[in-house]
Amino acid sequence: MEHDVCALADLPDGGKLRVDAGGEDVLLCRSSSDIRAVRNMCTHAASTLEEGRLRNGILSCPLHGARFDLSDGGRCLGGAGYRPLTLFPVRVADGRVLVTVEG
Numbered sequence: 001m002e003h004d005v006c007a008l009a010d011l012p013d014g015g016k017l018r019v020d021a022g023g024e025d026v027l028l029c030r031s032s033s034d035i036r037a038v039r040n041m042c043t044h045a046a047s048t049l050e051e052g053r054l055r056n057g058i059l060s061c062p063l064h065g066a067r068f069d070l071s072d073g074g075r076c077l078g079g080a081g082y083r084p085l086t087l088f089p090v091r092v093a094d095g096r097v098l099v100t101v102e103g
């Protein structure tokens with residue numbers, strides 16, 4: 001189901017925004033016109049990601065520093081080998097950010 005989560009203007013270039021998408025804790029990450037919606041939970045341990053660093057589409061976990069490539073399906077970079085982050089379909093329409101989550 002698709003959820004209207006925020007205005008595009010609420011999500012600055014290079015920034016992150018934690019939103020609720022139908023009960024799902026989602027972190028929006030924006031790099032220029034590229035917006036990704038990721039489940040706000042690291043695949044290593046129980047750490048949310050909103051305090052992590054976002055640089056060039058790479059999101060770093062604040063707890064142990066694992067890096068995930070949001071433009072490559074949330075793939076974990078380096079040798080850590082954790083599962084990819086969960087990404088949700090996201091689009092922009094009429095200045096609003098819309099995220100699709102199952103259920």
Ligand code: FES
Nearest residue numbers: 042044061064066
């Ligand atoms: S909890 Fe994210 S790298 Fe360990």
